[in-house]
Amino acid sequence: MVRMMSPGLLRYLLGRVLRALLTVVGLVTIVFLLVRLIPGDPVEAILGDQAGPEEKAELRRALDLDRPVGQQYLSFLGDMADGSMGTSFRRPDRSVWSMMREVLPHTIVLAIAALLVAWSVAIPLGTIAAARAGRGWDKIASTVAVAGLAIPNIWLGPLLILAFGVKLGWLPLPGDDLAGPEALILPAVTVGTAFAAVLTRQTRAAMIEVLAQQYITAARARGVPSVPLLLRHALRNAMLPVMTIGAAQLGALLSGTIVTEKIFERPGLGTLFLDAFFARDIPVVQGCVLIIAVIYVVVNLVVDLAYGVVDPRVRLS
């Protein structure tokens, strides 16, 4: 692997990583400024209306809110750099990072499960639809994709709970013990459905384009059976545009997990973010936006680099 890296590739890699870092710093600064502009007074939100002025002043000092914005920014950057991300307003004994570390695995597991649902539906369905373009299977796949896009996850979640939790009783209801993996199925389907619909459409379009190319006709003429033809010759080349769309949908995936965590009463980044927002727990709000920004930047970086693996031609562009 290392031997394959030419100086050009290395420079490209470093450039991409540097740009990713700059993006994160930029986003963090924007978030810092945005959050300082919240008109609601966090001190009042924490202590309530009854608190006396001395009590408020003391908390303000403890939270560093009495210092100039410039100094706040420097100490904020320091908190970000040392990894603690500051201290929660509501829980002064906890660092923001420790609170996020607690819930982050739930969100990551949910997002990965949703991706698995989406890809395992979209690739077979999109491939079959492309192979049988214009015929029965294609129409079924297209209808499924349109329906999947149209059902909002805020409605799909409750519907799934009613069908599989209440009527059939197969899967646990929200708020039940979260220990079992079966509690993950409905949330994953809720997040993954819209994603599956988008990817099915993309896979179908990309496969149709690839299947029309001459090397496919040539392979068919050589007598390559249709299943290896589809999977080995066509699908691999069709995956590049699908991956781009998949990465662009990351935002939708994270939005979906926020909504789904609320529906299924699951702990996670979304729940933490919303709770912190309503309580005006500024450090936690900042931390959540930062971690989401980092996830987004890192995933995009990885996808960019993964292009090179899937298609060697784009390695240096």
Place this chain on the structure above:
Amino acid sequence: MKRVRARLRRTPIGLGIVICFFVLALVGPWIAPYDPLMIDLLHEYEPPSWTHLLGTGDNGIDILSALLHGARLAAIVSVVVVGVSVVFGTLLGTWAGYVGRLTDHVITGIADLVQAFPAIVLNIAILALVARPGLMHLIVALAVNGWVLYARLARAEALTLREREFVEAARALGVPTHQILSRHVVPNLLGPLVIQATTGLGVVILAESTLSFLGLGPGKAVSWGALLDQGTSVLLRFPHVALFSGGAIAVTVLGFNLTGDWLRDRLDPRLR
């Protein structure tokens, strides 16, 4: 008669849904049988009946009336947000695409950032700027995400139009840039913009519902998303609240999506 039926078959179901939605949003609050905020604690969470066609919800409010009022909110928010987004997006996009260079880099860069970042997180961050988010704030928050799609579209079209002969001819004749843009570039954008805006209305309705569902909607107004939120919290005992409110959102969004696809097929013969 036969011809009417044939035409009906070709008229898409999506357009029917969209027209129904706008008519109900317009007249809904007048034909609603009850005040959607009327509290009737004796009849809380009743299933559908002749007195309450879709049943009652939290505090005994009539769900049909709440949905009709919610339709107006959804229509106002979506039309205003899409309108603002189209205007800003088209201006910025054509400018970026036609002028190019640094302008293009800056506008495209911001658009990339906004588009890829989770929309809800961005919306929440903007709504967090105000103590009590109202209708205006919601509209601003949604428009901050909204303009990107139209800007991309306008930029792509402006880039190709810039090289076309009739634009080059206008430039050679010394027509000022703003006139080239307004007379030659923007009119050519109308078709794609209409298609995008139709789908965009559905996207905004869904976004408004989602934010209301998360408790970030405009305070007092009756919203489908807020109703669905109430319905979800009593889902196991009174499923009808969530079923009807969520159904309204889903059918409306589907209608706009189908209409967008139908328009694309009709207005863009290349895709036939």
